[in-house]
Amino acid sequence: xxxxDPCQKQACELQKCLQANSYLEARxxxxxxxxxxxxxxxxxxxxxxxxxxxxxEEESLRLKSTxx
Numbered sequence: 101x102x103x104x105d106p107c108q109k110q111a112c113e114l115q116k117c118l119q120a121n122s123y124l125e126a127r128x129x130x131x132x133x134x135x136x137x138x139x140x141x142x143x144x145x146x147x148x149x150x151x152x153x154x155x156x157e158e159e160s161l162r163l164k165s166t167x168x
Contacts, residue, residue, distance in 0.1 A: 107138040107142070111149035114135050135150075139154075
């Protein structure tokens with residue numbers, strides 16, 4: 101059995117918030133911040149629910165390093 105995802109609770113809270121607020125992300129910023137904080141506490145690859153943030157960060161870094 102695989103270990104429990106350390107940020108699963110925060111991811112579930114975000115889903116609940118989004119569902120309760122017609123998927124308007126602006127209404128769930130505090131919950132989203134809690135998930136981001138959780139993801140920041142663990143090394144890359146440790147939390148499956150954080151993979152989207154990791155890809156977002158990689159894309160941001162790639163765009164910043166591309167000469168204009």
